[in-house]
Amino acid sequence: MSDVLELVDVSVVREGRALVDEVSWSVKEGERWVILGPNGAGKTTLLNIASSYLFPTTGTATILGDRLGSVDVFELRPRIGVAGMAVAEKLPRGQTVLETVLTAAYGMTAHWRERYEAVDEERALAFLDRLGMSEFLERRFGTLSEGERKRTMIARAMMTDPELLLLDEPAAGLDLGGREDLVRRLGRLARDPFAPSMVMVTHHVEEIAPGFSHVLMIRQGKVTAAGPVETELTSRNLSHCFGLPLVVEQRGERWTAQGLPLR
């Protein structure tokens, strides 16, 4: 298995502070990673490096075999699917759901062609169907609910047939039903052997879909644990990462975590 992502001693320093502090981490082909950590820990910063939008201050980042700094990022970016708020904010609110997904095939955010290739439209329709968005094809992106927007963004991220899929808090802001629906869909994607390698940022172990294989925990820019979910997603590691006593439990293929009551 080759490395999809390899960070060696990566730091990102802003205003004299290390937002990411000497992180070494590798993602191998086919792995599905969850990044967990408290607010401000550096999760999105890591994802921004993985998507080639942010370069390390020190250390080396190699994405899909190409080292950041010695590769044309415009050739690299179509190979990486990104779904998150930063991308969603760039998309025109007046564009339809179908157009929002289709424009990704051309590496754009806005509609400009009169006609798209039939093959692209078929792909967009198939991804939207898989994400449960078939009934919303002509709806304006800006009128979607949070959950509908998240599902559209994942369909969009899949359009370029990426080798690496990055999801930044895909379940944030969803109600219980919306979260569970998304977790089921992510679980199906995570288990699909033809799906890309995946990295998902989340705040909650409840959002880890079955099929996610690895977890990285980060606190104040430093990795506190990284490895297979079965061995690393422990009460001890989670407590250390979030800075308070937590009990993590596995029920079937899902996870829950609770703080211990105050005495």
Ligand SMILES: Nc1ncnc2c1ncn2[C@@H]1O[C@H](COP(=O)(O)OP(=O)(O)OP(=O)(O)O)[C@@H](O)[C@H]1O
């Ligand atoms: N350009 C910047 N200049 C200075 N500090 C920054 C900059 N960008 C981010 N930060 C800080 O870096 C830290 C890490 O931010 P990051 O967004 O990676 O955290 P996160 O783990 O994704 O947090 P959250 O869970 O709240 O989304 C935060 O304290 C943030 O305020």
